[in-house]
Amino acid sequence: xxxxxGVALVVVGFAxxxxxxxxxxxxGIVSALLGGVxxxxxxxxxxxxxxxxxxxxxxxxxxxxxxxxxRYGLQQRAKTLVSQAAGLTAGRLLLVYLFVRQLTAAxxxxxxxxxxxxxxxxxxxxxxxxxxxxxGRVPEPVTEAIKxxxxxxDTIGVxxxxxxxxxxxxxxLITAYVDANYHLKLDALxxxxxxxxxxxxxxxxxxxxxxxxDARVAAMMADSPEQPASAQ
Amino acid sequence: MIGAEWIYWxxxxxxxxxxxxxxxDREHPKRWTNAIFWCLLGASxxxxxxxxxxxxxxxxxxxxIPSWLLGGAVIVTALIAGFGLTGPGTVRTTTEAxxxxxxxxxxxxxxxxxxxxxxxxxxxxxxxxRLSIGGHLLLVAGTQTLVGLGVATIAALVVGWALLRPKxxxxxxxxxxxxxxxxxxxALLPQMLSTLGLLFTQAGVGTQVxxxxxxxxxxxxxxxxxxxxxxxMAGFTLIMGNAFAAFPIMTAAVGWPIxxxxxxxxxxxxxxxxxLAGFCGTLCTPMAANFNLVPPALLEMRDKxxxxxxxxxxAILLLAVNVCFMLIFPFR
Numbered sequence: 001x002x003x004x005x006g007v008a009l010v011v012v013g014f015a016x017x018x019x020x021x022x023x024x025x026x027x028g029i030v031s032a033l034l035g036g037v038x039x040x041x042x043x044x045x046x047x048x049x050x051x052x053x054x055x056x057x058x059x060x061x062x063x064x065x066x067x068x069x070x071r072y073g074l075q076q077r078a079k080t081l082v083s084q085a086a087g088l089t090a091g092r093l094l095l096v097y098l099f100v101r102q103l104t105a106a107x108x109x110x111x112x113x114x115x116x117x118x119x120x121x122x123x124x125x126x127x128x129x130x131x132x133x134x135x136g137r138v139p140e141p142v143t144e145a146i147k148x149x150x151x152x153x154d155t156i157g158v159x160x161x162x163x164x165x166x167x168x169x170x171x172x173l174i175t176a177y178v179d180a181n182y183h184l185k186l187d188a189l190x191x192x193x194x195x196x197x198x199x200x201x202x203x204x205x206x207x208x209x210x211x212x213x214d215a216r217v218a219a220m221m222a223d224s225p226e227q228p229a230s231a232q
Numbered sequence: 233m234i235g236a237e238w239i240y241w242x243x244x245x246x247x248x249x250x251x252x253x254x255x256x257d258r259e260h261p262k263r264w265t266n267a268i269f270w271c272l273l274g275a276s277x278x279x280x281x282x283x284x285x286x287x288x289x290x291x292x293x294x295x296x297i298p299s300w301l302l303g304g305a306v307i308v309t310a311l312i313a314g315f316g317l318t319g320p321g322t323v324r325t326t327t328e329a330x331x332x333x334x335x336x337x338x339x340x341x342x343x344x345x346x347x348x349x350x351x352x353x354x355x356x357x358x359x360x361x362r363l364s365i366g367g368h369l370l371l372v373a374g375t376q377t378l379v380g381l382g383v384a385t386i387a388a389l390v391v392g393w394a395l396l397r398p399k400x401x402x403x404x405x406x407x408x409x410x411x412x413x414x415x416x417x418x419a420l421l422p423q424m425l426s427t428l429g430l431l432f433t434q435a436g437v438g439t440q441v442x443x444x445x446x447x448x449x450x451x452x453x454x455x456x457x458x459x460x461x462x463x464x465m466a467g468f469t470l471i472m473g474n475a476f477a478a479f480p481i482m483t484a485a486v487g488w489p490i491x492x493x494x495x496x497x498x499x500x501x502x503x504x505x506x507x508l509a510g511f512c513g514t515l516c517t518p519m520a521a522n523f524n525l526v527p528p529a530l531l532e533m534r535d536k537x538x539x540x541x542x543x544x545x546x547a548i549l550l551l552a553v554n555v556c557f558m559l560i561f562p563f564r
Binding site for chain 2: 001004005006007010011014019020021022023024025027029031032033034035036037040041042043044045046047048049050051052053054055056057058059060061062063064065066067068069070072073074075076078079080083095100109110111112113115116117119120121122124140144145147148149150151152154155156159160163169170171173174177178181182184186187190191192193194195197198201202205206209
């Protein structure tokens with residue numbers, strides 16, 4: 001029972017807003033020690049755990065290219081491009097992105113899109129350009145909301161798209177874990193197919209919220225004064 | 233044969249360059265700790281190729297570096313950042329006006345390098361497995377997507393240099409450093425979380441949770457068992473930031489012994505939906521740093537939890553939907 005102290009440490013550490021990196025490292029060490037794992041084995045777990053999860057880091061490989069393009073005005077161009085397209089609102093644009101992200105991820109193409117490759121350089125500036133076109137200005141709270149929704153559309157799209165693909169990490173993890181521990185022969189395709197209903201539900205729920213984003217932006221526009229109040 | 237390891241070295245090299253750049257940056261507020269952080273992280277990424285993974289994972293190239301040594305380096309890196317000794321410096325870049333002028337002049341040409349990345353990645357992911365030289369496959373089987381991403385990045389950089397002709401090609405790395413530094417320590421959190429999952433499993437957290445659940449769930453309440461499984465997946469994912477780490481814990485505690493063995497649920501839909509219930513937890517937790525903290529950092533949002541706040545309503549609704557699905561599909 002005492003090993004659950006590690007879980008509690010994570011919760012408390014987070015509630016106290018201590019740096020998550022510190023919390024996770026210490027909680028891991030503490031629960032392993034409580035569970036009777038030797039210090040050498042703990043060090044080895046950190047080494048092998050890091051080595052086998054390096055693929056997550058590769059997303060940062062695109063940063064030099066994206067940085068270079070930003071230096072030459074990629075974001076500004078994306079804004080201009082959308083501000084010329086009539087009928088394209090921020091909500092509709094993000095809805096289209098959600099759809100494309102989910103669909104491509106469902107075919108295993110998870111590297112189309114992503115916060116570094118698509119959201120920062122292209123999608124968020126385009127959404128902001130759409131607000132600019134219909135409202136003429138983008139006050140700071142609206143910028144924050146647009147950024148948050150652009151990032152959320154990307155994450156939700158890839159999460160609930162990729163599980164419909166047979167050869168993706170989560171599906172492989174399910175079949176590998178269950179087969180190894182419970183002597184089943186689980187068909188990866190079956191697991192992937194049962195992810196489809198949730199994928200559709202995710203699109204309907206989040207898509208509906210994205211369509212309501214335009215009304216929210218309009219309301220935020222009404223709340224924020226046209227110009228900062230200066231003299232009488 | 234080109235394998236994923238080459239791409240890790242490329243990425244490690246980029247982090248190393250960033251570390252060295254910071255070491256030469258006299259104006260950086262936390263110059264030396266930042267330099268050490270990025271250099272160590274870069275070196276660890278490269279060294280990972282020579283360390284044996286956990287049991288059951290694909291073997292490393294040549295397991296010549298003891299994994300405890302890498303583990304020590306990783307812990308040091310985590311502590312440097314964990315104690316707040318890192319933080320971004322200021323990188324000289326173009327002004328808003330300069331960018332507007334450049335965008336007006338170059339127009340849609342700017343999208344070409346950006347679109348090169350997905351185009352080349354997908355091409356190699358789909359066709360790369362067939363490339364061969366003298367009868368030998370060019371890429372290591374199963375690594376096409378990762379290799380594709382690496383090759384695509386290089387291709388995009390070359391295209392970018394050719395189209396934009398920066399006076400000094402190295403600006404790509406200073407600009408890359410600007411973005412990487414805004415991500416900062418969050419770059420290491422995902423790996424630490426997967427290690428946490430490993431340690432929790434070794435320490436027997438899953439077994440303990442199973443014991444507790446057996447006390448809570450009445451023998452024959454299917455609805456309650458389903459709810460405990462789904463909410464447990466979401467809850468443990470909230471804590472551990474990773475549905476992959478929660479899955480073995482909750483499946484060993486409830487999914488297999490109660491739902492499959494006692495109540496006869498079909499495994500495929502049960503576990504598929506169980507994992508997706510975990511994903512609903514991922515949407516709500518800052519522990520899932522690479523999904524929920526990195527994008528706000530990259531987008532330079534004022535509220536670093538802004539994305540999570542947007543995702544919570546969708547996550548709650550979707551979790552409810554998943555519970556309903558889990559009550560129906562596995563028990564047809």
